[in-house]
Amino acid sequence: MNREASDFSPGSRHIGYTVVCFVAVPVYDTEVCLLKKLILYGSKHGCTEKCAYLLRDQLGKVDTVDLCQSPSVDLESYDTIFIGSSVYAGQINKAVARFCTANLTILQKKQIGLFICCGLPDKAIEQLETGFPKKLVQIARAKGYFGYQLDMARLSFFERMLVRVLGKRQNERDIRHAAIKDFAQIFMQAS
Numbered sequence: 371m372n373r374e375a376s377d378f379s380p381g382s383r384h385i386g387y388t389v390v391c392f393v394a395v396p397v398y399d400t401e402v403c404l405l406k407k408l409i410l411y412g413s414k415h416g417c418t419e420k421c422a423y424l425l426r427d428q429l430g431k432v433d434t435v436d437l438c439q440s441p442s443v444d445l446e447s448y449d450t451i452f453i454g455s456s457v458y459a460g461q462i463n464k465a466v467a468r469f470c471t472a473n474l475t476i477l478q479k480k481q482i483g484l485f486i487c488c489g490l491p492d493k494a495i496e497q498l499e500t501g502f503p504k505k506l507v508q509i510a511r512a513k514g515y516f517g518y519q520l521d522m523a524r525l526s527f528f529e530r531m532l533v534r535v536l537g538k539r540q541n542e543r544d545i546r547h548a549a550i551k552d553f554a555q556i557f558m559q560a561s
């Protein structure tokens with residue numbers, strides 16, 4: 371028997387076939403998917419902050435938090451976290467040190483990059499490795515020295531006296547743009 375579509379749908383005439391496909395289109399929560407990288411930093415006189423923003427320019431979509439201003443941060447939605455600090459009297463920034471210690475367990479589950487700004491290039495990585503918690507140093511995918519800046523007008527009276535004793539009387543600046551770029555590329559290539 372020759373069955374027409376009109377047999378199934380009274381009043382309509384069969385004129386051909388069509389194919390209906392069901393395609394599963396992934397739907398992303400853009401907040402969760404895009405905000406994957408975070409830069410945390412502590413800066414006393416602005417150099418580390420400047421370097422944090424130079425790093426951000428290399429990475430694209432990244433959140434940036436000054437730990438001296440916002441000491442508590444929700445790290446849950448980030449998978450890569452960069453942490454930067456300056457060095458004074460051989461110590462990393464107190465807010466950065468406190469944050470790393472308080473959040474060590476969750477930080478150890480992330481991809482970590484550590485960077486430092488300090489006036490002694492030859493001792494930079496040594497100061498980074500003694501300043502940050504050992505466990506973070508061990509898992510860090512990159513450790514960077516981004517240079518330093520000494521701006522006399524920003525220093526306190528005491529700090530000015532101290533650097534004068536070390537023979538420094540003028541502004542100095544050596545921000546290492548190439549090092550920041552290389553550091554960012556290590557992460558971009560791996561992800």
Ligand SMILES: Cc1cc2nc3c(=O)[nH]c(=O)nc-3n(C[C@H](O)[C@H](O)[C@H](O)COP(=O)(O)O)c2cc1C
Nearest residue numbers: 413414415416417418456459460488489490518519
């Ligand atoms: C009082 C004083 C102490 C410093 N102590 C050190 C130090 O122990 N080791 C070092 O490598 N750099 C030292 N520096 C250099 C700073 O780490 C450098 O200027 C850095 O760029 C400051 O970063 P910030 O502007 O983000 O605070 C010192 C600078 C000052 C003014």
